[in-house]
Amino acid sequence: MMDTKVPVSRRALLGGVAAAATVSAFGLPTPAEAAPVLGGKMIYARYADSQRLDPVFTELNVDIWVMNNLFDTLLLPTPDGKGLKEGLATKWELSDGGKTVTLTVREGVKFADGTPMTMADVKFSLERAMNPKNGSWNSMVASVASVEVTEPATVVLKLKHPDPTLLAALAMFNTSVLPKAMYDKIPGKDDDEKGKIFGQKPMGTGAFYVSDWKIGEVMWLKKNPYYWKKDAAGVQLPYLDEVEMPVIPDDATRLLKLKAGEVHGTEFIPYARVKELQGDANLRMELWPSTKVTYIQFNCRPEYKGKPNPLSNVKVRQALNYAVNKDAIIAITTHGLGKPLSSFMSSVTPLHTGSGPVYPYDPAKAKALLAEAGFAKGLEITCHALSGNQDDQNNLTTIQQMLAQVGVKFTIEQMDNASRVAAYRKGDFQSRTAYWTDDIADPSEITSYFVYSPTVDCLHTGWKSEEADKLFVASQEEVDPAKRAAEYAKMQDIFNHTGPTMPLYETPYPVAFRKNAKGFVQIPLGNNYFEAAYVEK
Amino acid sequence: MNRSTWLLLRLLQVIPTFLLIGVAVFVLARLLPGDIVSSMLGERASDAAINRMTHQLGLDRSIGAQMLSFLESVARGRLGDSLAFHVPVLKLIGDRLPVTLLLSGMATLIAVAVAVPMAFVAALTANRWPDLLIRSVFQVGLSSPVFYVGLVLLTVFAGWLRWFPVGGYGDTAGEHLYHLFLPALTLALSFAAVVMRSLRASILQVLTAEYVDFARAKGLRGRVVLFRHVLRNALIATVTLVGLQIGSLLGGAVITESVFAVPGVGRLMVDSIFARDYPVIQALTLVLAVLVSLALLVSDVVQMWLDPRVGR
Numbered sequence: 078m079m080d081t082k083v084p085v086s087r088r089a090l091l092g093g094v095a096a097a098a099t100v101s102a103f104g105l106p107t108p109a110e111a112a113p114v115l116g117g118k119m120i121y122a123r124y125a126d127s128q129r130l131d132p133v134f135t136e137l138n139v140d141i142w143v144m145n146n147l148f149d150t151l152l153l154p155t156p157d158g159k160g161l162k163e164g165l166a167t168k169w170e171l172s173d174g175g176k177t178v179t180l181t182v183r184e185g186v187k188f189a190d191g192t193p194m195t196m197a198d199v200k201f202s203l204e205r206a207m208n209p210k211n212g213s214w215n216s217m218v219a220s221v222a223s224v225e226v227t228e229p230a231t232v233v234l235k236l237k238h239p240d241p242t243l244l245a246a247l248a249m250f251n252t253s254v255l256p257k258a259m260y261d262k263i264p265g266k267d268d269d270e271k272g273k274i275f276g277q278k279p280m281g282t283g284a285f286y287v288s289d290w291k292i293g294e295v296m297w298l299k300k301n302p303y304y305w306k307k308d309a310a311g312v313q314l315p316y317l318d319e320v321e322m323p324v325i326p327d328d329a330t331r332l333l334k335l336k337a338g339e340v341h342g343t344e345f346i347p348y349a350r351v352k353e354l355q356g357d358a359n360l361r362m363e364l365w366p367s368t369k370v371t372y373i374q375f376n377c378r379p380e381y382k383g384k385p386n387p388l389s390n391v392k393v394r395q396a397l398n399y400a401v402n403k404d405a406i407i408a409i410t411t412h413g414l415g416k417p418l419s420s421f422m423s424s425v426t427p428l429h430t431g432s433g434p435v436y437p438y439d440p441a442k443a444k445a446l447l448a449e450a451g452f453a454k455g456l457e458i459t460c461h462a463l464s465g466n467q468d469d470q471n472n473l474t475t476i477q478q479m480l481a482q483v484g485v486k487f488t489i490e491q492m493d494n495a496s497r498v499a500a501y502r503k504g505d506f507q508s509r510t511a512y513w514t515d516d517i518a519d520p521s522e523i524t525s526y527f528v529y530s531p532t533v534d535c536l537h538t539g540w541k542s543e544e545a546d547k548l549f550v551a552s553q554e555e556v557d558p559a560k561r562a563a564e565y566a567k568m569q570d571i572f573n574h575t576g577p578t579m580p581l582y583e584t585p586y587p588v589a590f591r592k593n594a595k596g597f598v599q600i601p602l603g604n605n606y607f608e609a610a611y612v613e614k
Numbered sequence: 615m616n617r618s619t620w621l622l623l624r625l626l627q628v629i630p631t632f633l634l635i636g637v638a639v640f641v642l643a644r645l646l647p648g649d650i651v652s653s654m655l656g657e658r659a660s661d662a663a664i665n666r667m668t669h670q671l672g673l674d675r676s677i678g679a680q681m682l683s684f685l686e687s688v689a690r691g692r693l694g695d696s697l698a699f700h701v702p703v704l705k706l707i708g709d710r711l712p713v714t715l716l717l718s719g720m721a722t723l724i725a726v727a728v729a730v731p732m733a734f735v736a737a738l739t740a741n742r743w744p745d746l747l748i749r750s751v752f753q754v755g756l757s758s759p760v761f762y763v764g765l766v767l768l769t770v771f772a773g774w775l776r777w778f779p780v781g782g783y784g785d786t787a788g789e790h791l792y793h794l795f796l797p798a799l800t801l802a803l804s805f806a807a808v809v810m811r812s813l814r815a816s817i818l819q820v821l822t823a824e825y826v827d828f829a830r831a832k833g834l835r836g837r838v839v840l841f842r843h844v845l846r847n848a849l850i851a852t853v854t855l856v857g858l859q860i861g862s863l864l865g866g867a868v869i870t871e872s873v874f875a876v877p878g879v880g881r882l883m884v885d886s887i888f889a890r891d892y893p894v895i896q897a898l899t900l901v902l903a904v905l906v907s908l909a910l911l912v913s914d915v916v917q918m919w920l921d922p923r924v925g926r
Contacts, residue, residue: 125885125888126885128698128699128700128889129699129700136655136656136658136659213658213659213660213663273700276700277700277701291709291877292699292701292706293699293706293877293881293882293885294783294877323782323875324875325781325875326872326875326881326884326885327872327873327875329765329768329873330765330768330780330781330873330874330875333768333769333772333773333780333781334780334781334875336773337772337773337776337780339779339780339782494653494890495649495650495652495653495890498649498652498653498656498657499649499652499653501657502649502652502657511657526658
């Protein structure tokens with residue numbers, strides 16, 4: 078989706094982000110702005126349709142990134158994606174050495190059909206999210222032993238052990254509160270079956286509800302007249318009566334529709350088109366900070382395809398990192414919109430450390446390291462690319478040329494997605510392209526996949542650091558924020574300097590709007606917020 | 615053999631064709647490289663989730679058992695549920711098929727309406743400038759990729775001139791025709807070129823036939839000769855060609871519907887491939903293959919009507 082062509086300086090990116098951020102804080106207009114227009118419809122073109130709007134069973138961003146408009150969680154992520162704020166809960170406190178979490182739930186909240194939200198809804202939704210049979214996200218709340226509720230407004234979570242990630246998990250989509258009474262009436266033998274039906278016409282306490290949906294074509298969200306939230310000036314949210322989301326997979330057509338004024342906004346602007354849209358007087362280009370990181374990962378096992386694997390040597394991995402000029406790749410692939418990674422996690426992921434590039438471009442050092450590793454005469458490495466992916470093509474051909482300068486023959490193997498994923502899961506690759514986005518405002522998710530070997534063998538690379546594994550286990554129960562931050566700093570240091578990846582860049586979410594369409598917000602986790610969006614006449 | 619027997623035999627041929635299509639669709643889906651389930655669930659899926667989905671899809675059974683069960687389901691008209699959208703595949707296809715049929719129908723009409731008169735002009739002015747001009751213009755249409763033609767038409771007529779909407783399908787019958795005009799024109803351009811070239815060649819051939827000379831010698835007027843004797847005979851080969859081209863037209867619809875955001879089966883195919891929605895991909899392949907074979911059947915019947923020698 079993100080093949081791009083026109084160069085834009087990083088300064089332009091930062092300026093864009095700052096401008097977007099000052100337009101509104103989390104979609105709420107600043108006092109200097111004109112009053113928002115109430116009512117009306119915003120048309121926002123998406124590149125792909127949602128599939129299953131069930132918070133527990135979905136695994137896709139096309140669902141996750143819009144569900145926050147339909148459902149609420151007890152806590153909500155802050156606009157910078159690093160903290161938490163009030164959601165359906167107005168207060169929360171830890172006790173019993175971090176093993177009990179007591180939340181006070183907002184009173185008077187109603188679902189979009191006018192039914193009052195009760196504590197039974199809260200308990201049901203959390204227990205549904207915790208059920209190990211339900212979907213892929215239950216591990217995020219696996220530390221919860223029991224959910225106890227007291228009417229009218231208290232929920233007490235008893236934990237198996239202190240869990241510093243739990244509060245962030247209570248702001249994650251999978252813990253959204255669903256209407257139990259409505260759900261109970263849906264036929265089906267288990268949550269999977271019932272959830273399929275619920276996910277076609279979902280309803281929650283969010284700013285909107287799905288009023289109609291032509292699958293694969295267009296979805297209509299209508300204003301929830303009972304929504305609990307008001308803006309800073311006390312005006313009832315959402316401002317819009319309706320959001321229409323047509324699905325237009327083709328980038329060129331989506332942008333043409335935006336330019337022709339047939340839609341108010343659209344997502345996934347190709348990097349190559351960003352500069353052009355920035356220069357269009359009728360449009361406003363927004364680049365929202367994101368947690369998306371792009372990297373190459375290396376197989377670290379001693380052998381690959383029956384032969385000794387040079388990438389098992391940390392010096393070789395470091396040499397490859399020094400040999401690649403990330404700024405050049407950023408200029409070529411992202412047209413200057415990305416920025417070099419200073420850690421394996423994005424700079425907007427909580428507890429991120431690092432300020433400069435992990436490996437500054439230094440081909441001389443790369444050659445020296447290769448010589449020290451016994452590869453002064455060069456070596457050969459293969460890399461699995463996703464066939465037809467323009468970003469992969471740009472990244473890898475650039476890397477190929479840079480590695481040739483230090484004597485590394487880098488062979489690109491184009492693979493279809495199914496074969497590539499199968500090889501990845503078996504660890505049957507020497508190196509491969511990859512990217513990641515966070516789903517939770519906490520570093521534990523990305524760290525569990527990248528650093529903690531028991532999860533998936535560190536991205537299926539076979540890399541392992543006993544020290545990092547121990548640090549991760551400790552950090553998962555560490556309730557002292559300072560100590561946890563120190564543990565994360567150490568884990569990042571170990572992984573960044575000895576780990577199995579070549580961090581390339583982090584990139585923002587590029588969205589564009591007509592000048593008169595305002596108030597949309599996309600947070601670093603990707604969620605789209607329309608609650609404070611409006612269209613000026 | 616009389617014509618009714620010929621027609622009956624032709625209809626019976628459809629049965630083994632459909633069976634072969636069913637087997638081919640099943641085998642092709644299994645020949646795709648890589649593990650379907652892990653590809654569908656993505657890189658972060660747990661082994662338990664993959665095993666669960668493999669079992670749900672019946673992929674842990676033998677290939678023979680899977681094929682029999684697939685063919686049995688198809689014979690009963692049960693094509694399963696979409697893995698991505700969780701609704702019956704037949705509903706997904708049923709909602710979109712009329713859109714694609716309307717688009718293909720419009721494209722065929724435009725192509726024939728343009729190609730037939732142009733073929734006549736070209737044939738009657740063979741190797742002179744009108745012929746050369748027409749052939750050159752149609753050659754461009756034939757050699758331009760559909761996605762490129764679509765984007766150019768979209769940019770010029772919808773983006774700049776604003777004569778047409780930028781893609782979509784509209785809500786009323788009138789809006790459908792309005793929205794589908796540009797995509798139909800896109801599909802029609804290369805189609806018209808194929809029809810024009812074939813018809814021009816046939817007309818040139820028929821013009822030299824003895825029965826045409828005889829018709830002229832009888833003193834029939836030029837227009838009567840052209841329409842009653844030349845066109846009818848020249849159309850025989852073209853009708854077969856139009857039938858054969860339905861497949862290309864549906865293939866073109868896959869691209870055109872994506873470019874113009876038309877909610878037809880072509881775009882559903884693209885979406886399903888990206889979503890690794892195998893039940894939908896299988897069902898769509900089946901439906902499109904059946905449609906093409908039905909189109910060939912219809913073209914055979916029309917040919918029989920045009921050419922009394924067929925079926926004797």
